[in-house]
Amino acid sequence: DTEVTQTPKHLVMGMTNKKSLKCEQHMGHRAMYWYKQKAKKPPELMFVYSYEKLSINESVPSRFSPECPNSSLLNLHLHALQPEDSALYLCASSRPDGNTEAFFGQGTRLTVV
């Protein structure tokens, strides 16, 4: 199983809503990542978890709150988002060392209205 599963595939939320994005993998990977991708742009790293601990926060606004409840799951909690936060949110996982494959999920298309 080389799959990273993200749910939901699409999400529309208002600026006062609270929602969560979910990511799951069963490859035994101990590094998991959240990326944000705007149209026609490369993915931008948001957060890295290594061994279930937050290793990198790329100065992401606090309205995005990551959580890694166990080695297979990664969540991204959303609150009070802005329309400019609308994007494709990608989850990825890998072994923690640098020379191995990183697998991406299919993404969640988020629209903030």
Add this chain to the structure above:
Amino acid sequence: KNQVEQSPQSLIILEGKNCTLQCNYTVSPFSNLRWYKQDTGRGPVSLTIMTFSENTKSNGRYTATLDADTKQSSLHITASQLSDSASYICVVTLNTGFQKLVFGTGTRLLVSP
């Protein structure tokens, strides 16, 4: 500054033809270089991954080359198919002990019948 530049930005070719995409990078410390294919609105899918010591890597009709001295890579697509229409992203991994990916801006390929 760590950068990955790709050319051309976009490319249209006829079905059945070959094409070559270019990638130049200034990333240090270098761990490996990857090529990903990304369909619009979907997550990236890995095509090849090459470490410092590898010059070429093939995956079906895709062949990637790496010249670590000149910091250049190419992705050659043979006998293109309509399904090859996508963005192709060159990604360099920093050797930081875990995977920090530096993404290129991508080449948008359209294969025309």
